[in-house]
Amino acid sequence: MFLREMKVNLKSFLIWLGVLIGIFLVVFLIYPYMFDQNNMEMFDEMMAIFPEEFLKAFNMDIASIDTVFGWIKTEGFVFILLIIGSYASILGSNILLKEESDETIEYLNTLPVTRSKIVLTKFLCGICYVFLMVLGLGIFNYIGLALSGDFDQKSYLLLSITPLFPALVFFSLSMFLATFTHKTKKMVGISLGIVFISYILQTIASVSDNVSFLKYFSIFTLSDTRYVIENSSLNPMIILISLMLIILFLGLTLIHYNKKELI
Secondary structure, three states: OHHHHHHHOHHHHHHHHHHHHHHHHHHHHHHHHHOOHHHHHHHHHHHOOOOHHHHHHOOOOOOOOOOHHHHHHHHHHHHHHHHHHHHHHHHHHHHHHHHHHOOOHHHHHHOOOOHHHHHHHHHHHHHHHHHHHHHHHHHHHHHHHHHHOOOOHHHHHHHHHOOHHHHHHHHHHHHHHHHHOOOHHHHHHHHHHHHHHHHHHHHHHHHOHHHHHHHHHOHHHHOOHHHHHHHOOOOHHHHHHHHHHHHHHHHHHHHHHHHOOOO
């Protein structure tokens, strides 16, 4: 059953990974020609206009974008977090519901498997694909950075891990919410809405100390790229909170899916 799930979700995984790699391939190809000495001076003057809070929101106060690695640490990670978060959220919302929309749930019910086993198998499949998404992009960018010039390998390796935490929470949360509906399209919209609202809350919280409490309502706070850049280490509290949320949503999914009326 696990291999069946991996095969069913392989195509969408390859499409999402291909889009991500395509974006960063373009960056690696054109970035060296974007910033010469004159352009950097103009860019520095433009950056001086922006308030410190704005620069802080994109880590531009602690990292310069004069190199590809610098861009990845700032704006680049916005793309990574949003796209991987969206992929994980959509995967979580679909992985259970597609059995109902494809009308294959009746077939699964005829097999000697419990609903709990169905949930755990699909959960494991989703976790594997989120890991593979982060790993695939991480390897590609590592090769690109190695070819483009010197970069802090330890800092990059730690940064490349951080998208896992919010992505896995998005996946498990969407999987839980999907147990409350039978409509795939509706659930996809909700899951994407959660991703973008989380990003907006995290950005607003970074811009002003007056609303910094909003970061506690954003799943993207679990990425904590700023902590990694400043300390060259992962925040153990973030890891613990992520694991607790994943286990919580998995448990709630098991409970509610076993009570759900399937069509």
